[in-house]
Amino acid sequence: MSRLAETEAHIASMSELLAIVGAMRSLAGMRMQEAQRILPGTRRYADMVASAISDTLLLMGDREEALSAGGAGRAVIVCTAEHGFVGGFNNRLVEAAEAVLEAGDTLFMLGTRGAVLATERGIAPGWSHPMSTRCAAVPQTVGALLANLYGRIAAGEIGRVEAIFACYRQGGASTVERRLLLPLDTEALEPRQPRQSPLVDLDPLDLHERLIGEYLFALMTEAAIESIASENAARFATMSAAHENVSDKVDELRQEARQARQSEITTELLDLVTGADAQLGDSR
Numbered sequence: 078m079s080r081l082a083e084t085e086a087h088i089a090s091m092s093e094l095l096a097i098v099g100a101m102r103s104l105a106g107m108r109m110q111e112a113q114r115i116l117p118g119t120r121r122y123a124d125m126v127a128s129a130i131s132d133t134l135l136l137m138g139d140r141e142e143a144l145s146a147g148g149a150g151r152a153v154i155v156c157t158a159e160h161g162f163v164g165g166f167n168n169r170l171v172e173a174a175e176a177v178l179e180a181g182d183t184l185f186m187l188g189t190r191g192a193v194l195a196t197e198r199g200i201a202p203g204w205s206h207p208m209s210t211r212c213a214a215v216p217q218t219v220g221a222l223l224a225n226l227y228g229r230i231a232a233g234e235i236g237r238v239e240a241i242f243a244c245y246r247q248g249g250a251s252t253v254e255r256r257l258l259l260p261l262d263t264e265a266l267e268p269r270q271p272r273q274s275p276l277v278d279l280d281p282l283d284l285h286e287r288l289i290g291e292y293l294f295a296l297m298t299e300a301a302i303e304s305i306a307s308e309n310a311a312r313f314a315t316m317s318a319a320h321e322n323v324s325d326k327v328d329e330l331r332q333e334a335r336q337a338r339q340s341e342i343t344t345e346l347l348d349l350v351t352g353a354d355a356q357l358g359d360s361r
Contacts, residue, residue: 079337079341080337080340081334081337081338081341084330084333084334084337085334087330088327088330088331088334091323091326091327091330092327094323095320095323095324095327098316098319098320098323099316099320101162101312101316102313102316102317102320105309105310105312105313105316106309106313108210108211108212108305108309109245109305109306109309109310109313111211111212112212112302112303112305112306112309113245113247113306115212115302116299116302116303116306119295119298119299119302120299122295123292123295123296123299126288126291126292126295127292129288130261130285130288130289130292133281133284133285133288134285136281136284136285149181149233149236150181150182150183150229150234150235150236150237151179151181151182151183151235151236151237151238151239152182152183152185152203152226152229152235152237152238152239153174153177153178153182153183153184153185153239153240153241154185154187154222154226154238154239154240154241154258154297154300155170155171155173155174155184155185155186155187155188155191155195155240155241155242156170156187156188156191156208156240156241156242156243156300156301156303156304157170157171157186157187157188157190157191157192157194157208157304158188158190158191158208158304158308158311158312159188159189159190159207159208159209159210160190160210160312161190162312162315162316163308163311163312163315164311164314164315166243166251166307166308166311167188167190167191167194168194169243169253170191170241170242170243170253171191171194171195171198171200173241173253173255174195174200174241175195175198175200177239177241177255178200183203183204183229183234183235184200184201184202184203184204185202185203185204185205185222185225185226186202186204186205186206187205187206187207187208187218187222187301187304188205188207188208189205189207189208191208192205204222204225206218206221206222208301208304208305208308209301209305210305211305212302212305215298215301215302215305216294216298218301219294219297219298219301220294222297223290223293223294223297226238227290230259236259236260237257237259237260238257238258238259238293239255239256239257239258240255240256240258240296240297240300241253241254241255241256242254242256242300242301242303242304242307243303243304243307243308244303244307245303245306245307245310251307251310251311254300254303256296256300258293258296258297259293261289261292
């Protein structure tokens with residue numbers, strides 16, 4: 078195969094790679110924007126549930142008993158990426174978890190790649206589950222997480238729950254956030270102004286516990302969606318850099334192809350001139 082043919086074949090394969098990288102970049106951008114559109118509504122829902130909990134506090138007799146999970150252990154929930162091409166996204170989250178984990182803590186890991194990375198670092202997750210890749214699948218993922226978590230709380234294994242996840246802010250780098258989920262911050266939930274107790278049909282303690290469960294679900298959903306936005310922002314940046322590098326490589330190959338084509342043309346011209354000179358010499 079000639080040099081020109083080899084270069085053109087290389088250009089074709091690199092062009093296909095460029096199209097794939099471009100598609101992955103576009104998909105990451107779409108999913109990042111989707112998560113950012115959903116987040117405000119998720120936050121508003123969490124605020125509404127928090128306001129309802131604030132109302133039920135007026136009905137509670139023994140507030141501390143109602144708000145206590147009862148266990149002595151701590152659960153640390155970490156949201157990582159399910160798929161690759163995210164640079165150091167998972168490393169930063171696992172390092173943040175490693176910095177706060179203590180003896181007796183249970184690590185809950187969302188994201189297969191994060192769980193593998195934690196295991197490689199010698200941190201064995203007590204529970205792991207694939208991370209949602211789309212916002213629509215987040216409620217199912219959070220439901221599976223909370224089902225396991227509630228079972229351990231009921232068994233008296235866990236009394237404190239914290240979440241570690243990445244937060245993306247447009248125009249800036251993602252930051253690693255650490256949020257306390259349980260026990261609830263009663264001071265932040267207490268009514269700011271005197272008000273009358275709400276009229277309810279359920280037992281106040283039962284209603285209060287249900288609202289706490291819904292509030293925990295809302296907070297974890299928000300954390301998971303924040304993580305999806307940050308993950309795709311990291312993937313978008315990685316794919317943008319890859320797209321630029323591949324584009325530069327394609328440009329170099331096209332320049333090589335032009336040089337190879339010119340060299341072949343020059344060689345053909347020299348062959349023609351040499352043949353013409355030979356024929357002219359024979360005729361003489």
